[in-house]
Amino acid sequence: MSDIISLDYGSGGKKTSALIEKMIVPLLQNDVLSELGDSALVEGAPKLSFSTDSFVVSPCFFPGGNIGKLSVCGTVNDVAMGGGIPKYLSLSFIIEEGFEVEQLEKIIQSIGETAKKAGVSIVTGDTKVVERGRGDGIYINTAGIGFVKHDGLSPKKIQEGDVVLLSGTAGDHGAAVMLARNSNLVQGNLTSDCAPLNKIAEALMDLGSDLRVLRDPTRGGVATTLCEFIEGTNLSIELKEDDIPVAPGVRSACDILGLDPLYCACEGKLLAVVHPDRAEEALKIIKSFPEGENGAIIGTVTAAHAGRLVLKTSFGGSRVLTKLTGAQLPRIC
Amino acid sequence: MSDIISLDYGSGGKKTSALIEKMIVPLLQNDVLSELGDSALVEGAPKLSFSTDSFVVSPCFFPGGNIGKLSVCGTVNDVAMGGGIPKYLSLSFIIEEGFEVEQLEKIIQSIGETAKKAGVSIVTGDTKVVERGRGDGIYINTAGIGFVKHDGLSPKKIQEGDVVLLSGTAGDHGAAVMLARNSNLVQGNLTSDCAPLNKIAEALMDLGSDLRVLRDPTRGGVATTLCEFIEGTNLSIELKEDDIPVAPGVRSACDILGLDPLYCACEGKLLAVVHPDRAEEALKIIKSFPEGENGAIIGTVTAAHAGRLVLKTSFGGSRVLTKLTGAQLPRIC
Numbered sequence: 001m002s003d004i005i006s007l008d009y010g011s012g013g014k015k016t017s018a019l020i021e022k023m024i025v026p027l028l029q030n031d032v033l034s035e036l037g038d039s040a041l042v043e044g045a046p047k048l049s050f051s052t053d054s055f056v057v058s059p060c061f062f063p064g065g066n067i068g069k070l071s072v073c074g075t076v077n078d079v080a081m082g083g084g085i086p087k088y089l090s091l092s093f094i095i096e097e098g099f100e101v102e103q104l105e106k107i108i109q110s111i112g113e114t115a116k117k118a119g120v121s122i123v124t125g126d127t128k129v130v131e132r133g134r135g136d137g138i139y140i141n142t143a144g145i146g147f148v149k150h151d152g153l154s155p156k157k158i159q160e161g162d163v164v165l166l167s168g169t170a171g172d173h174g175a176a177v178m179l180a181r182n183s184n185l186v187q188g189n190l191t192s193d194c195a196p197l198n199k200i201a202e203a204l205m206d207l208g209s210d211l212r213v214l215r216d217p218t219r220g221g222v223a224t225t226l227c228e229f230i231e232g233t234n235l236s237i238e239l240k241e242d243d244i245p246v247a248p249g250v251r252s253a254c255d256i257l258g259l260d261p262l263y264c265a266c267e268g269k270l271l272a273v274v275h276p277d278r279a280e281e282a283l284k285i286i287k288s289f290p291e292g293e294n295g296a297i298i299g300t301v302t303a304a305h306a307g308r309l310v311l312k313t314s315f316g317g318s319r320v321l322t323k324l325t326g327a328q329l330p331r332i333c
Numbered sequence: 334m335s336d337i338i339s340l341d342y343g344s345g346g347k348k349t350s351a352l353i354e355k356m357i358v359p360l361l362q363n364d365v366l367s368e369l370g371d372s373a374l375v376e377g378a379p380k381l382s383f384s385t386d387s388f389v390v391s392p393c394f395f396p397g398g399n400i401g402k403l404s405v406c407g408t409v410n411d412v413a414m415g416g417g418i419p420k421y422l423s424l425s426f427i428i429e430e431g432f433e434v435e436q437l438e439k440i441i442q443s444i445g446e447t448a449k450k451a452g453v454s455i456v457t458g459d460t461k462v463v464e465r466g467r468g469d470g471i472y473i474n475t476a477g478i479g480f481v482k483h484d485g486l487s488p489k490k491i492q493e494g495d496v497v498l499l500s501g502t503a504g505d506h507g508a509a510v511m512l513a514r515n516s517n518l519v520q521g522n523l524t525s526d527c528a529p530l531n532k533i534a535e536a537l538m539d540l541g542s543d544l545r546v547l548r549d550p551t552r553g554g555v556a557t558t559l560c561e562f563i564e565g566t567n568l569s570i571e572l573k574e575d576d577i578p579v580a581p582g583v584r585s586a587c588d589i590l591g592l593d594p595l596y597c598a599c600e601g602k603l604l605a606v607v608h609p610d611r612a613e614e615a616l617k618i619i620k621s622f623p624e625g626e627n628g629a630i631i632g633t634v635t636a637a638h639a640g641r642l643v644l645k646t647s648f649g650g651s652r653v654l655t656k657l658t659g660a661q662l663p664r665i666c
Contacts, residue, residue, distance in 0.1 A: 005432045010462025019460060023434075027441045028424075028448065032456040040456035042421045042478070044377055052423035052476055053459045088375045090385035090476045091361075094427070099338040101356075108360045115361065123365040123373035126386045127352060129343025130664060136467040143385055143423045143476030145375070331463060 012219025013324030039082030049084025052143035058331040062180040064191030068107035072114040075144040077216040080201035083153045084146025091125040096135035118196035150205040155229040157212040163279035164299040165272045167292045169245040170222050174264030175253040190249040195268030203285045210275035220324040223262040227323045236308045239299035265332045345552025346657030372415030382417025385476035391664040395513040397524030401440035405447040408477040410549045413534035416486045417479025424458040429468035451529035483538040488562040490545040496612035497632040498605045500625045502578040503555050507597030508586040523582040528601030536618045543608035553657040556595040560656045569641045572632035598665045
């Protein structure tokens with residue numbers, strides 16, 4: 001830890017992990033928090049999946065969505081990845097003095113539409129206003145409660161031979177937001193993939209214990225999420241570069257901006273690890289949803305390189321992928 | 334509604350109500366949200382009390398507490414006022430680049446200590462970092478879940494003849510924070526009352542349906558909260574100025590700063606409205622807790638002035654108190 005907080009600490013990568021594991025968790029010690037999932041399973045009948053995220057995306061309107069839509073999708077997806085069927089959301093605004101009411105109304109409209117699409121209700125909330133120069137337009141926090149359908153999802157359940165699926169193209173959200181920030185670049189038709197994933201997740205949960213883990217690869221992207229799955233274990237994940245769907249526009253934008261789509265955030269895609277015998281069935285389930293039409297099997301779990309994520313490149317080589325270092329994409333969500 | 338958001342919209346008074354009632358609720362319509370409590374009761378077994386608040390208090394350290402302690406107390410208290418026994422909290426940080434890690438550690442320590450005192454577990458969280466100049470040190474959001482013990486608490490249950498109790502002195506938090514902002518003034522021994530109230534609330538719930546409503550008078554203070562209880566009804570509340578406990582230091586500070594203690598936020602006091610036959614018993618319960626030692630009966634519900642809050646002054650006169658207008662105390666919580 002350094003003495004002051006730098007942007008890296010919000011990257012979702014190594015420094016964020018350090019802050020959480022070296023300071024937050026030790027000071028707030030309890031068994032549920034120590035699991036460090038994006039959502040927590042707590043007692044209740046049925047058990048509850050509970051999650052929260054604050055959204056600080058810049059700009060707050062971007063192709064394919066805005067901070068309001070994102071704030072519903074992000075928390076709905078975290079609750080769903082935790083094995084829950086999302087039901088209720090809280091909604092809290094921190095608005096900078098001078099923000100246009102018309103923009104706020106559009107954002108709240110998106111929140112309402114997205115909540116309806118996801119089948120969740122916004123049931124409680126809060127509004128704070130800070131002085132001009134003490135915020136950046138609008139920040140939103142949502143927290144979500146779901147009733148648990150599958151209480152066994154965990155990276156710890158991953159076994160040798162398991163298969164890794166991605167429900168669509170990688171990096172759309174990250175690339176769209178970064179391009180939106182660079183107004184001098186051609187926007188093309190690149191849009192964020194921002195979408196609720198709870199219906200796909202619920203369907204995949206019917207695979208029972210053959211479904212090992214679900215996760216939406218947001219900050220840090222597909223590569224960072226997969227690294228987190230296997231770090232500290234004896235397992236490795238081998239990805240085939242040619243099998244990972246990436247939209248042509250995202251590939252071009254990443255080339256221009258010097259980014260890697262595997263580290264760019266998705267906001268409407270999930271990673272699923274399943275028993276090899278159920279991989280084709282899982283893919284069929286994913287593809288049966290409009291948001292999953294580009295779903296693919298992208299890799300397998302092996303015992304070859306303990307704790308490592310290995311990319312088999314198009315050119316026949318191998319590259320080890322590590323967790324995101326530094327703030328490649330600050331304020332992406 | 335004006336075209337841009339001004340600080341008034343975060344005051345907890347009339348403009349905040351307008352924003353919530355004219356924009357947020359209509360766009361996100363559902364029966365639970367329409368209740369507009371500080372927490373929501375949702376289905377579950379037992380029923381759940383769910384609440385959230387974002388904390389933007391300035392300065393983030395003040396006599397008697399800091400933003401971390403406040404962020405636990407605020408949500409614990411909202412869940413408790415909704416009839417719940419708080420169990421789980423989420424915790425989300427928006428940190429400004431450059432914030433000192435040592436300060437962050439102190440804040441998280443307070444969060445841990447306060448959570449322990451309140452008997453709740455922090456089970457999930459999130460951390461975002463924004464660039465220098467896009468925040469103000471640190472903002473914190475918490476959301477809380479409680480299991481419902483009393484599902485009938487509502488201002489709608491208030492009846493003519495009921496008695497209004499306040500669990501201690503009014504306005505301590507607001508006065509302490511305002512004084513902390515004016516570093517050229519003598520601080521004296523004025524401290525925020527910031528404290529978890531769930532134990533007092535739980536004990537009061539044993540009064541059953543004779544306990545009509547509980548509420549912690551935060552933004553907008555005692556006066557605004559009581560106005561909200563009766564607005565649009567045929568009832569009025571009569572307060573006796575001499576019966577309302579106000580600490581001498583708070584009274585002096587309010588005199589200097591031109592504030593009214595009845596509009597200053599409390600963060601460790603609750604208002605309870607009870608059946609007249611149970612008022613003495615309720616007062617005894619409140620006074621049995623250290624945080625309630627200065628508790629008092631402060632007023633009664635009458636049918637004299639429909640929808641009005643009337644203060645019988647020390648000098649024998651009457652004054653109508655309305656909801657807070659404008660941002661008397663921006664960023665008090």
